[in-house]
Each structure stands twice: as structure tokens, then as C-alpha cells.
Amino acid sequence: EVQLVESGGGLVQPGGSLRLSCAASGFTFSTYWMHWVRQTPGEGLVWVSRINIDGSSTNYADSVKGRFTISRDNAKNTLYLQMNSLRAEDTAVYYCAKEAYSSSITNFDYWGQGTLVTVSS
């Protein structure tokens, strides 16, 4: 059974840092691209970042570029999101998601349960 379990969320002050983790199991982690998606009541679902299978290629949403860093440890089957210079607008539930590639279309076939990040003084 595929499982994605996020951790590391919490309350942080503006300007602070936080590192999220996503522990994967039930599939060959090292062979799939992985993503972070966040959700706020106001914005809905927003794609944040993605990483390829060996970590050599990453992409970011403009809103987090230069502040967030996605990485992975295939030996530990774990995905990370390092978040620096946090702002109030980064407050959200953060989900990790596994990418699937079906019929030349990418989609997110499995998601974690989410971890809440609150940026507030």
C-alpha cells in the first residue's frame, strides 16, 4: 500500500525557517518524481515544487522561488521541503504528492495527509 506521511509543520514567526519531510513507502520511491502542493482556504490548491528521480532537476512556483528548496534522500525514501524567509502568506496545509505518468500525462495519484504550517508572530 502506498503511503506518504508528512511531518515538520508547526508555528513559525515571519522570517523564520521550517523543514518539512515526507516519508514514502509502498512503492519504489527512487523511480518517481515527487511534488509539494499547498492549500489555503482562500487560494485553494497551489502547486509549490517538484523534483526528479535523482534530485538533479527541480522547479518552483514563482511565489516560493529563492526561498524554498526541495530535495530527496532516496536511501531514506524521504522527500523534503526547506522553507526559509517564511511569510504570513505561506500559511497553509502542505501536501506531498507522488507523480504518475499515464498516457503521456502526468498526474498526482497519491497524496499525503498534509501538514499545517502557520506563519505568525
Place this chain on the structure above:
Amino acid sequence: DIQMTQSPSSLSASVGDRVTITCRASQSISSSLNWYQQKPGKAPKLLIYGASSLQSGVPSRFSGSGSGTDFTLTINSLQPEDFATYYCQQSYRLHTFGQGTNLEIK
């Protein structure tokens, strides 16, 4: 960036009804369109990928159509468990989600 616009933003329907949700892309995305269902406090669940392919385990009352810029999600014979929020997502160039459609019980 590719923008995705869903309509309506909310919808009231009854068990047994047929409902259609529309998603429009700001530029052509071929068939790179996915649909997700989300219930309160839960992660999104993939329903349809590639505009019209049903994800394994998803009931056949769900269907998707469209290509280019205009797409639809149709739910036939609504069941109580279908009342949720639905999102479209483009995967043509990175990823963008629509703002969501909240399907409520009438």
C-alpha cells in the same frame, strides 16, 4: 503561466442528479487535464487523468471530456458520497489547479 478557471464555483444538487463542472485553460493544454475530488479534512483524490481516463477504482459514473482549452467533468446519478469539492489541474506546463467547485446537497 497557464491559468485554470472552473465554473461554477459552487453547485447544489440532489442524489440521483447528473451534474457537469467546467474547466477552461488560458491557453491550449492538449489533453493534459486531471480532475480531483476532495472531502473536508482529507487530501485530494485523483478521479480522471488525461482529460478522459478514469483512474483505477473510481466509479464509472464519473467521466471527463474535452481537449485544448475546454474540459468538463460529469457525474451521473449523484451518490451521497459524491458531495465534495472538485478541482481541475493542468499538467501541460508545470502544474496549475482551478479554484475548485463545491458540490453541495440541495
